[in-house]
Amino acid sequence: MYFSRLATYFERIEGKSSRLEITQILAELFNELNAEEIGQTVYLLQGRVAPLFEKTEFGMAEKTVIKSIVSSLNIDRPYFEKENRRLGDVGKTVEEFKKQYVSFEEKEMTINEVFLELERLAKSSGDGSNDIKVGILSGLIRQLDSKSCRFLVRIPQGMMRLGFSDMTIIDAYSWALCGSKQFRPEIEAAYHVRPDLGYIGRLIKEKGMEGIKKVTPHIFTPIIMMRAERLSSGEEIVKQLGECAVEPKYDGFRLQIHYSKKLNEVRLYSRNLEDVTLMYPDVVEGVKNEIHADEIIIEGEAIGYNPQIDQFLPFQETVQRKRKYDIEEKAREIPLKLFVFELLYNSGASFINEPFTKRREKLESVIDVQNNPKQNTIIIAPHTLLSDAARIEKTFDEAIADGLEGIIAKKLDGTYRPGARGWNWIKFKRSYSSKIHDTVDCLVMGYDTGKGKRTDFGIGAFLVGVYDEKEEVYKTVSKIGTGLTDEEWREMKKRCNKLQTKTKPAQYAIDKTMEVDMWVAPGIVVEIKADEITQSPNHTALFALRFPRLVRFRDDKSITDVTSFSEISALYTKQEA
Numbered sequence: 001m002y003f004s005r006l007a008t009y010f011e012r013i014e015g016k017s018s019r020l021e022i023t024q025i026l027a028e029l030f031n032e033l034n035a036e037e038i039g040q041t042v043y044l045l046q047g048r049v050a051p052l053f054e055k056t057e058f059g060m061a062e063k064t065v066i067k068s069i070v071s072s073l074n075i076d077r078p079y080f081e082k083e084n085r086r087l088g089d090v091g092k093t094v095e096e097f098k099k100q101y102v103s104f105e106e107k108e109m110t111i112n113e114v115f116l117e118l119e120r121l122a123k124s125s126g127d128g129s130n131d132i133k134v135g136i137l138s139g140l141i142r143q144l145d146s147k148s149c150r151f152l153v154r155i156p157q158g159m160m161r162l163g164f165s166d167m168t169i170i171d172a173y174s175w176a177l178c179g180s181k182q183f184r185p186e187i188e189a190a191y192h193v194r195p196d197l198g199y200i201g202r203l204i205k206e207k208g209m210e211g212i213k214k215v216t217p218h219i220f221t222p223i224i225m226m227r228a229e230r231l232s233s234g235e236e237i238v239k240q241l242g243e244c245a246v247e248p249k250y251d252g253f254r255l256q257i258h259y260s261k262k263l264n265e266v267r268l269y270s271r272n273l274e275d276v277t278l279m280y281p282d283v284v285e286g287v288k289n290e291i292h293a294d295e296i297i298i299e300g301e302a303i304g305y306n307p308q309i310d311q312f313l314p315f316q317e318t319v320q321r322k323r324k325y326d327i328e329e330k331a332r333e334i335p336l337k338l339f340v341f342e343l344l345y346n347s348g349a350s351f352i353n354e355p356f357t358k359r360r361e362k363l364e365s366v367i368d369v370q371n372n373p374k375q376n377t378i379i380i381a382p383h384t385l386l387s388d389a390a391r392i393e394k395t396f397d398e399a400i401a402d403g404l405e406g407i408i409a410k411k412l413d414g415t416y417r418p419g420a421r422g423w424n425w426i427k428f429k430r431s432y433s434s435k436i437h438d439t440v441d442c443l444v445m446g447y448d449t450g451k452g453k454r455t456d457f458g459i460g461a462f463l464v465g466v467y468d469e470k471e472e473v474y475k476t477v478s479k480i481g482t483g484l485t486d487e488e489w490r491e492m493k494k495r496c497n498k499l500q501t502k503t504k505p506a507q508y509a510i511d512k513t514m515e516v517d518m519w520v521a522p523g524i525v526v527e528i529k530a531d532e533i534t535q536s537p538n539h540t541a542l543f544a545l546r547f548p549r550l551v552r553f554r555d556d557k558s559i560t561d562v563t564s565f566s567e568i569s570a571l572y573t574k575q576e577a
């Protein structure tokens with residue numbers, strides 16, 4: 001397919017806010033594309049040339065995109081910038097200029113040709129790469145028609161923002177196959193195992209639903225991580241699970257480890273599937289030396305450790321290891337220990353559908369269970385089989401006394417359910433002094449510019465919400481104006497600056513009374529602690545957080561990992577009277 005035709009599809013989608021209509025247009029598009037083009041188009045829709053978990057990024061700021069445009073069309077930069085401010089979008093501005101520009105180079109290019117050029121652009125790095133990037137984008141602008149240029153320049157800026165989620169693409173795959181969303185659950189399950197929408201699209205085109213049913217874990221493609229349900233007593237846990245495996249709940253950060261001995265390669269993925277390998281060289285070394293397997297995918301919690309006093313560090317200290325600079329120095333100061341608790345794949349065999357006991361047995365065979373934090377980096381999470389409520393409570397108390405967050409109870413015959421929060425894992429955490437037994441992870445949706453002292457920060461309050469998984473919209477639960485340190489306010493503003501937009505994102509459901517000065521596109525996840533959840537007519541989630549405070553930024557969580565509408569309803573019902 002020609003890129004110009006793809007642009008007409010993008011244009012049709014751009015004008016729509018109904019999910020169903022977008023799904024149908026995408027399905028129509030997918031039916032017209034071949035397998036390779038589907039893969040490429042889906043990456044471009046996400047503003048990328050590779051799946052989200054791969055490091056390849058465009059690294060092109062608006063400034064550089066504008067440089068490419070003005071050099072390509074030979075126009076005056078201040079004039080272009082003035083028009084850009086008027087129209088408020090580089091895509092529309094370049095389209096206008098391109099309409100008036102006569103180019104002898106203009107020609108039809110296929111999606112594949114444009115994709116390969118964009119891939120070359122994304123992959124150029126090092127000295128002089130900026131000029132190469134500008135050259136590639138200028139060349140494409142000269143060759144493509146005006147409408148194609150509108151969408152082209154948005155891609156390297158990650159500004160496609162056609163207003164739909166990965167789930168809409170999955171629905172569209174189903175629609176393309178059968179004219180309804182009927183296959184969504186199966187396609188979604190496959191996507192949780194291999195969260196690469198390009199791969200899933202190619203597979204559907206080539207093998208249909210038969211291919212989808214056979215998707216298994218793949219080394220160096222992170223699996224969407226399983227999550228735990230919550231309960232708050234030993235009694236409830238026994239009622240739910242009967243005999244179960246009880247493990248300490250470490251408060252560090254979760255890592256999924258992919259290791260190929262043959263390739264001598266380790267890759268570490270965070271909860272939101274970011275490749276964080278370079279940040280944790282000590283864990284990489286530990287895996288190579290202490291894991292005895294040819295090809296493996298395991299999971300664990302990494303936590304900072306102080307060898308002098310033989311003690312684990314609180315989250316606030318561990319988190320300092322998440323950095324892009326001075327990595328080696330910090331690794332010496334705060335060495336990490338990785339408590340492994342899951343095995344998902346081993347040398348060609350998937351373990352996700354095996355019961356917990358079998359996964360654990362295999363895990364114990366690839367790592368020395370005698371490892372200890374003084375000498376080793378990789379330690380197997382200790383666990384005890386318990387079926388007695390009082391013993392579970394005791395284990396919980398001991399974990400708290402050891403400075404841990406609580407315990408995780410695991411169903412003995414439970415499978416590993418990628419991407420799902422389910423009852424196969426149950427977390428039992430220290431209850432706070434408040435009535436609610438857990439914090440709430442919220443999406444930052446917008447902010448008001450500050451008054452009084454806050455004018456210095458440029459932000460006085462921010463609006464947060466939870467995710468309604470049925471309607472696929474974010475609904476508000478609080479406008480937070482206190483409980484942040486000066487430094488946190490500054491950090492919040494800095495993060496908001498990157499994502500702010502004047503128009504309300506399509507996936508936000510807002511009551512008029514909660515309108516803000518500036519909207520923030522989905523991207524910032526914060527953990528909020530509140531004293532109570534109350535009912536509220538002003539918030540679209542119908543609940544409000546009382547006395548909310550910021551606990552921390554949850555960079556390890558993706559925007560669909562925020563607390564769901566059903567979870568907040570459950571927290572509301574469960575809070576103490």
Ligand code: ATP
Pocket residue numbers: 226227228229247248249250251253254301341381408427429
């Ligand atoms: P929380 O905010 O309560 O830490 P979360 O929202 O990050 O939880 P959940 O799935 O709700 O994620 O809680 C499970 C988390 O607990 C896992 O993501 C993992 O990072 C951590 N964890 C610590 N120890 C264990 C363990 N032994 N087994 C499984 N998960 C563990």
